[in-house]
Amino acid sequence: MTKGTPSAGKKKKQSHGICRRCGRKAFNRSKGYCAACGFGRTKKLKNENWKNKKVTGKRKD
Numbered sequence: 630m631t632k633g634t635p636s637a638g639k640k641k642k643q644s645h646g647i648c649r650r651c652g653r654k655a656f657n658r659s660k661g662y663c664a665a666c667g668f669g670r671t672k673k674l675k676n677e678n679w680k681n682k683k684v685t686g687k688r689k690d
């Protein structure tokens with residue numbers, strides 16, 4: 630075991646993938662919902678414009 634910067638290579642597990650609804654990389658795969666728009670948890674678009682970056686509401690290619 631080594632400490633320090635080389636250990637960062639082990640942290641490559643991606644918890645968040647591309648969200649099908651908002652297109653942001655905020656869809657938590659294990660939990661099954663999007664942290665940005667709430668996809669998978671709520672039908673409505675989660676609105677937290679006071680704290681988050683822009684949620685487009687549609688997928689950007």
Ligand SMILES: [Zn+2]
Binds near residue numbers: 653663
């Ligand atoms: Zn989303």
